[in-house]
Amino acid sequence: xxxxxxxxxxxxxxxxxxxxxxxxxxxxxxxxxxxxxxxxxxxxxxxxxxxxxxxxxxxxxxxxxxxxxxxxxxxxxxxxxxxxxxxxxxxxxxxxx
Numbered sequence: 001x002x003x004x005x006x007x008x009x010x011x012x013x014x015x016x017x018x019x020x021x022x023x024x025x026x027x028x029x030x031x032x033x034x035x036x037x038x039x040x041x042x043x044x045x046x047x048x049x050x051x052x053x054x055x056x057x058x059x060x061x062x063x064x065x066x067x068x069x070x071x072x073x074x075x076x077x078x079x080x081x082x083x084x085x086x087x088x089x090x091x092x093x094x095x096x097x
Contacts, residue, residue: 023086029095036070038089047087048072050094053080 024037036048042063048070050059058077063070070086074096084092 023089023092025084025092025094028093029097030074031097032075033071033073034094036072036084036086036092038068038070038086041066041068042088046070046089048084050082050084052082058082 022039026035026037028034038046042065044065046063046067048059048061048063049057050072052058059072061070061072074082074094077096079096082094082096084094086092
């Protein structure tokens, strides 16, 4: 039986890590093409990587500098949940029907 319990919780006065601006993804769920919109045009190329539910890389692309929207075609993909990462902008989830 336990006489002492220690809980480690973040202090509200501590500074939190800045979060990357969120991307918008549509349509979601998707059947053909997916658009990933960045919060603002990127001054340099950014890498977009998509993974299946098992964590396997299934798609990779490099944008052009100045792009704000990235497009990829999922029409030949198996239905399911995919996870994406846009370098410098964080993660997202897309469902393919």
